Amino acid sequence: MNINCLRIVTPQPQVKLISLFSTRKSRTLILSLKLSSSVLMSYDKGFAAAKKAASIAARLCQKVQKALLQSDVQSKLDRSPVTVADYGSQALVSFVLERELPSEPFSIVAEEDSKDLRKDGAQDTLQRITDLVNDTLSIDGSYGSITLSTEDVLKAIDSGKSEGGSHGRHWVLDPIDGTKGFVRGDQYAIALALLDEGKVVLGVLACPNLPLASIRSDYQHSADKEVGCLFFAKIGAGTYMQPLNGSSPLKVQVTAIENSEEASFFESYEKAHSMHDLSSSIAKKLGVKAPPVRIDSQVKYGALSRGDGAIYLRFPHKGYREKIWDHAAGCIVVTEAGGVVSDVSGNPLDFSKGKYLDLDTGIIVTNQKLMPALLKAVKESLEEKASPL
Numbered sequence: 437m438n439i440n441c442l443r444i445v446t447p448q449p450q451v452k453l454i455s456l457f458s459t460r461k462s463r464t465l466i467l468s469l470k471l472s473s474s475v476l477m478s479y480d481k482g483f484a485a486a487k488k489a490a491s492i493a494a495r496l497c498q499k500v501q502k503a504l505l506q507s508d509v510q511s512k513l514d515r516s517p518v519t520v521a522d523y524g525s526q527a528l529v530s531f532v533l534e535r536e537l538p539s540e541p542f543s544i545v546a547e548e549d550s551k552d553l554r555k556d557g558a559q560d561t562l563q564r565i566t567d568l569v570n571d572t573l574s575i576d577g578s579y580g581s582i583t584l585s586t587e588d589v590l591k592a593i594d595s596g597k598s599e600g601g602s603h604g605r606h607w608v609l610d611p612i613d614g615t616k617g618f619v620r621g622d623q624y625a626i627a628l629a630l631l632d633e634g635k636v637v638l639g640v641l642a643c644p645n646l647p648l649a650s651i652r653s654d655y656q657h658s659a660d661k662e663v664g665c666l667f668f669a670k671i672g673a674g675t676y677m678q679p680l681n682g683s684s685p686l687k688v689q690v691t692a693i694e695n696s697e698e699a700s701f702f703e704s705y706e707k708a709h710s711m712h713d714l715s716s717s718i719a720k721k722l723g724v725k726a727p728p729v730r731i732d733s734q735v736k737y738g739a740l741s742r743g744d745g746a747i748y749l750r751f752p753h754k755g756y757r758e759k760i761w762d763h764a765a766g767c768i769v770v771t772e773a774g775g776v777v778s779d780v781s782g783n784p785l786d787f788s789k790g791k792y793l794d795l796d797t798g799i800i801v802t803n804q805k806l807m808p809a810l811l812k813a814v815k816e817s818l819e820e821k822a823s824p825l
């Protein structure tokens with residue numbers, strides 16, 4: 437008897453088809469389709485490191501958001517606000533991942549770079565970031581009495597210059613996703629994912645301002661709610677949520693709603709990030725009664741993964757190119773919780789093309805039951821928008 441182990445191409449690269457060839461009867465008997473546990477286990481160290489890195493970075497962000505001073509807000513060429521916390525968070529995540537995974541080649545695709553911090557006049561800002569990084573590491577205590585220099589911080593930020601792609605492993609980081617929400621005092625996330633051969637294999641979303649309890653359609657800020665959630669997902673292993681400053685993870689699932697009239701939907705807080713008129717036309721077609729829940733960042737993916745809402749619609753204005761760090765972690769958090777993330781043609785997002793996602797028009801997210809009706813409503817609304825009566 438001759439046993440063959442044949443690797444087939446599936447959306448999950450670690451799925452192996454084990455077939456047994458009987459030499460006597462020359463007949464192929466497919467015995468089982470099962471997850472290769474050794475491949476899954478090879479992500480365990482990275483998973484633990486990612487949770488640690490995102491949690492430590494979240495502490496720095498929380499501290500800065502509390503004391504946010506107008507002078508902390510810089511302006512990048514694209515006019516998006518970038519704060520000392522974006523840089524500090526990126527430096528911390530790179531530092532922690534490299535420390536925790538010393539024997540692995542390190543590649544990270546991240547949003548920020550140190551160019552502006554190396555300019556004349558940026559020394560005070562760089563020193564402030566370095567102090568924040570060192571204070572956060574010292575409070576954490578895992579790395580003894582280590583003190584990073586300003587040059588160490590610049591280097592850690594710049595280790596995020598990888599281009600990603602379809603080969604090898606690459607970390608993908610948005611050190612603060614939803615900077616506008618962060619500056620406003622609202623929702624934001626630290627979003628970290630790992631790509632292996634172009635597929636997202638694990639993701640962590642730290643959401644420091646997200647209430648632990650469901651936000652559903654009545655979401656509004658309230659000082660007395662307990663906040664701070666860490667979502668994490670590994671391919672084939674489900675999605676979990678735990679308090680950012682605690683343990684006891686809970687497995688989460690997307691909503692099981694089948695009737696679109698009962699669905700509520702998320703969209704960007706910022707009108708400049710998504711066409712709200714298109715979302716409301718789609719919601720109308722679906723008979724959605726609840727008003728949209730508008731919150732910043734990938735927190736929307738986290739909230740959807742635990743069933744707070746049923747649909748997330750994102751239609752950037754013409755010319756905007758989506759980046760992988762804005763969706764990689766959120767995407768696996770939702771899919772491992774049983775949801776579906778696709779473009780408007782129903783194609784899954786392709787993270788293997790470098791730092792941009794080449795997308796057809798927009799991103800839609802919901803559960804498996806609602807997706808066909810959602811795709812239909814999206815298609816009709818897009819057609820009506822293209823040729824209004």
Ligand SMILES: Nc1ncnc2c1ncn2[C@@H]1O[C@H](COP(=O)(O)O)[C@@H](O)[C@H]1OP(=O)(O)O
Nearest residue numbers: 612613614615616704708709732733752756762
């Ligand atoms: N013009 C834009 N259109 C769509 N998304 C944008 C635009 N500018 C920035 N973003 C990114 O959209 C995400 C947050 O938007 P939203 O809250 O709408 O989901 C962030 O990733 C933000 O980047 P950043 O990480 O710099 O905050």
Ligand SMILES: [Mg+2]
Nearest residue numbers: 516517547615
């Ligand atoms: Mg930004």
Ligand SMILES: [Mg+2]
Nearest residue numbers: 610613614762
């Ligand atoms: Mg972002």
Ligand SMILES: [Mg+2]
Nearest residue numbers: 547610612613
């Ligand atoms: Mg960002």
